[in-house]
Amino acid sequence: KNEVEQSPQNLTAQEGEFITINCSYSVGISALHWLQQHPGGGIVSLFMLSSGKKKHGRLIATINIQEKHSSLHITASHPRDSAVYICAVVNTGTASKLTFGTGTRLQVTL
Amino acid sequence: NAGVMQNPRHLVRRRGQEARLRCSPMKGHSHVYWYRQLPEEGLKFMVYLQKENIIDESGMPKERFSAEFPKEGPSILRIQQVVRGDSAAYFCASSPGQGSYTFGSGTRLTVV
Numbered sequence: 283k284n285e286v287e288q289s290p291q292n293l294t295a296q297e298g299e300f301i302t303i304n305c306s307y308s309v310g311i312s313a314l315h316w317l318q319q320h321p322g323g324g325i326v327s328l329f330m331l332s333s334g335k336k337k338h339g340r341l342i343a344t345i346n347i348q349e350k351h352s353s354l355h356i357t358a359s360h361p362r363d364s365a366v367y368i369c370a371v372v373n374t375g376t377a378s379k380l381t382f383g384t385g386t387r388l389q390v391t392l
Numbered sequence: 393n394a395g396v397m398q399n400p401r402h403l404v405r406r407r408g409q410e411a412r413l414r415c416s417p418m419k420g421h422s423h424v425y426w427y428r429q430l431p432e433e434g435l436k437f438m439v440y441l442q443k444e445n446i447i448d449e450s451g452m453p454k455e456r457f458s459a460e461f462p463k464e465g466p467s468i469l470r471i472q473q474v475v476r477g478d479s480a481a482y483f484c485a486s487s488p489g490q491g492s493y494t495f496g497s498g499t500r501l502t503v504v
Binding site for chain 1: 423498
């Protein structure tokens with residue numbers, strides 16, 4: 283079983299829909315990251331969380347440390363949001379290296 | 393302030409050749425991480441370096457792979473005697489040490 287599990291693996295939405303991507307982890311962590319990767323492209327860091335909630339534009343990320351769960355929400359989705367969204371954690375005591383989920387592939391259509 | 397610079401973006405090598413991947417971290421970042429993304433798989437940690445030191449190489453294959461981050465110049469990931477299974481995207485990330493990361497655009501290695 284992976285230490286970091288994401289759901290769903292694939293997600294198709296229509297423009298304007300509210301989107302939620304979930305991440306569960308089974309280890310103690312010091313931080314959780316949400317990353318975005320476009321096909322054939324680089325990786326962009328969206329959020330780093332250790333507690334609570336963060337918002338940036340149409341993106342919102344939340345984390346519940348007790349439940350070992352995080353969510354990434356996209357409001358008013360747009361085709362340009364189509365990408366792979368990756369959850370990654372920093373295991374406690376591992377010198378900040380990241381352990382990644384397998385990603386959620388999001389396709390937003392017109 | 394340039395981001396993390398990786399070069400080359402694309403690299404093609406024949407089996408048995410050497411591949412050298414370079415990563416220049418962001419200015420002020422002294423921590424460098426290398427990650428590998430195999431086709432249709434997730435990202436996996438390879439190695440964590442600080443200037444002139446390898447801190448954690450637990451994700452590096454035991455043979456043919458090496459990494460360095462010299463006092464001057466970029467971090468280098470070297471793969472000797474490449475095989476088809478080394479074909480992947482290799483990403484570098486740098487950090488100032490407080491947990492935030494900046495990723496490079498990756499080097500896509502194809503072994504033919």
